[in-house]
């Protein structure tokens with residue numbers, strides 16, 4: 001494995017002409033007071049892509065870490081997300097301004113609709129509001145999170161604007177093969193949330209342990225290397241400095257075809273899902 005200091009993330013092209021670092025650092029469930037320190041740790045080991053959300057309650061902490069990092073804005077890639085209560089015409093722009101202010105930024109690189117909420121029927125007009133935000137120049141790219149195939153098709157049909165990304169739960173127990181195929185055909189990149197299965201059963205899986213041993217790495221590193229090999233954008237979360245560095249060092253792990261086939265066989269389909277199902281979720 002290459003030493004962590006010499007590693008840089010691959011950069012992937014998005015369908016709107018911009019680019020995104022493939023490996024990012026996610027801050028779901030990180031308290032605002034902790035966010036400044038851990039995002040600072042992440043910058044220190046090499047991460048430049050940070051994934052937050054209005055609902056995480058830590059945009060201000062992420063903003064403090066950005067301000068004290070000394071890093072140039074153009075070298076950073078910052079994603080945040082519109083919360084569910086802010087969907088609908090007239091609500092998106094103020095919610096976005098609030099996020100920008102908390103982050104202390106002039107623009108974000110990527111803004112996502114956090115959940116589909118099909119029962120509320122607001123996602124299409126919300127997508128139209130994101131299109132306007134992009135036109136304003138305050139958002140470089142727009143995308144979605146937790147969208148189904150049907151919803152991706154609907155917003156494309158209605159607006160002609162295809163999201164750059166769909167960020168959804170994805171890990172070896174829940175691989176999202178069908179969704180990834182549809183996205184690939186549309187030029188939408190797939191971004192994995194809970195890429196480590198929230199650090200639960202997945203990290204104790206014997207087949208993954210065997211692959212990790214073979215490469216002399218941790219199971220978390222083998223799993224991150226799998227996401228990278230598939231072309232997924234991946235945003236592992238950790239508040240532990242050694243793990244933040246270890247996860248970054250996954251960039252130096254290359255799995256072979258045999259490893260990839262063994263991991264493909266671990267998919268449990270819908271039974272592997274940990275979080276809410278976007279087709280039915282209605283919260284916040």
Ligand code: A2P
Nearest residue numbers: 194195196197198199220236237238239240243
């Ligand atoms: P912690 O934050 O206490 O370090 P996911 O990104 O799939 O949601 O997973 C996040 C969970 O996985 C967190 O509980 C985190 O713990 C744990 N985790 C992150 N990186 C590692 C790692 N390298 N080894 C073991 N557990 C990890």
